[in-house]
Amino acid sequence: MNKYLLQLGHCPDASFAEIVAVNERLSIQSESLERHGDVCLLHAPSSEIIHSLCEELGGTIRAAEIFYHKKGSDFSSLDALTPERLCELLQSAQIDRRLMERKQRPVFGISLASAMETRSSRAVESLLSRTAVLLKEHLREQGVSCRFIQPDAQGKSYCLSGAQVEKNKLLQDGMEILLYMHPRDGLYLASTIWLQHYEEYSRRDYGRPGRDSRSGMLPPKLARIMINLVRTTTTSTLLDPFCGSGGIVTEAGIMGLQAVGLDKSSKAVADTIQNWEWLQSNLPSSQGDVRAIQGDARNLHTLCEPLFFDACACEPYLGPPTNKPLDPGRFEALTRELIPLYLRALAEIRIVVKPGSRVAFIAPRFRLKGDKEIGSLALLSAIKLQGYAILEPLAGFKPSNGRTTLIYSRPKQVVQREIFVLKA
Ligand SMILES: C[S@@+](CC[C@H](N)C(=O)[O-])C[C@H]1O[C@@H](n2cnc3c(N)ncnc32)[C@H](O)[C@@H]1O
Known part of the structure; x- marks a missing residue:
């Protein structure tokens, strides 16, 4: 059973209630559902099942497969992380092997799963961008040549936009690395596998004729x-x-x-x-x-x-x-x-x-x-x-x-x- 992370939309209560209801209807491992603020964690037998769950949902923005978990209270908030420490953790999670599996010269980006971050936006931006620079250097030393993209600063969200993920083909050829600091359970690293069809929703919302x-x-x-x-x-x-x-x-x-x-x-x-x-x-x-x-x-x-x-x-x-x-x-x-x-x-x-x-x-x-x-x-x-x-x-x-x-x-x-x- 793999563990997945779902990023909830701007009204997380309603988005989570929707997941609970659809999960019940599709009979997916409901006992493993767990929610913290704007993030839901769940187990599922395969990423295909997560895809079919997410395709039903209106209130979920992203789904990611968790590939690394570091327990400990030191990892329950961004405060304890420096770019060097975070880069070391990404190395322990074998990020180089994962990226090499993708493509020659893959593109990656680092996003924060939860917008409920208390640190200043400047501190978060600096942590993420310095980590990306260190990771790129480390990967070059390992013989992996890659490029990274950074989230456009959008209010309190430190996520790549859907357009950035799609334009750079991160789901197919690269990777969006999602960081999640669980309040009690430490750090999770996940790789995005599904994004809400934001363009289709927007066309239905603003393009309908009546x-x-x-x-x-x-x-x-x-x-x-x-x-x-x-x-x-x-x-x-x-x-x-x-x-x-x-x-x-x-x-x-x-x-x-x-x-x-x-x-x-x-x-x-x-x-x-x-x-x-x-x-x-x-x-x-x-x-x-x-x-x-x-x-x-x-x-x-x-x-x-x-x-x-x-x-x-x-x-x-x-x-x-x-x-x-x-x-x-x-x-x-x-x-x-x-x-x-x-x-x-x-x-x-x-x-x-x-x-x-x-x-x-x-x-x-x-x-x-x-x-x-x-x-x-x-x-x-x-x-x-x-x-x-x-x-x-x-x-x-x-x-x-x-x-x-x-x-x-x-x-x-x-x-x-x-x-x-x-x-x-
Ligand atoms: C807030 S709008 C519904 C918006 C709708 N959900 C949508 O996405 O377009 C409320 C609608 O209720 C209709 N309405 C108001 N009183 C009504 C009544 N007594 N019986 C039927 N429709 C009524 C109005 O004509 C209006 O179109």
Whole structure:
């Protein structure tokens, strides 16, 4: 059994919850899953299995195969490492042999797996670039002539960009060496084997023809996370009763599901159909089937057959777009408007999904003016009263933040997304 490292996207809780769900569905060694901040470690029998797991995921950025582990508290933070020490460790891990196996004059790069690094960016950059210089010199002495590339400084990430890895063919002919300092377990060295298809996601996000930026469009990566949170081995039909321009249903179609989108706006229905046609001609591998109908989510039972769907995922109307924190009075008024819509829609969803189906539902949380920083909608007890079980996607995994829901948001975002995962 080999050990692998998955680098989680910008909302690591949601990305990890997605891995847990897909791992369960594909039955891959779930007992070995371990998570620390923005990194997940797991065992798997082969890198092919990791590839197939990652191809399903929307929230994971990279996968790497671990080839060296140095235990000890001295190696649990970058502080104890000098370029000389790190270069020695890379030599102990037989990096020269590994690179020689690749190609004449291979290219390598050194990235940090976790962005949760406390050292200053300058110190990290200097450690990585001086180590690369030392390693190149050492390799030349061993008769291996190679070239290295350095991460473009991007905020707090010390990783090569996907474009750098691809342009320099590091996965095929060279190596991206990923360093990971486990908080208790020492240093891991890994070699990247899979990268998220960032260009395809970006094309689906910004290139789709039917758009409505005012009502908000779900990024395809989040759409995929939502679908994975509700999909089980028996899921073939999925409903989104607030489909907008079809972010969730079209992603479900790419994933091979039969998806039905409903929206009260005729433009949203036309956008969804247009986007699905566009995707079918641009991504011919999309095997599923997508339909869109106009209607009100508060009347679902009149529009859809009872107990028909295997799963439901949606982002309803979140209130008018705003980029300014709300004053408490405005928040109260929005609460009075949104809660009845959500509870009514959830009651209707329960009629049209099969018993035991999972439902992923996004509700907004708002940044507020004044002392109380965040205002969330008090939905949990009413949802339970409707007969739903609240699934806790991260229960049983440490570190637990005690939350029942998942937050998907950028720091300081005014309207944040809170994902409820329910069982009907
Ligand atoms: C935030 S958008 C959904 C975005 C969508 N997930 C996407 O990726 O494009 C919310 C949508 O809910 C629709 N909507 C609002 N109230 C509705 C209702 N009562 N029934 C059905 N659709 C509704 C709006 O027309 C809007 O398109």
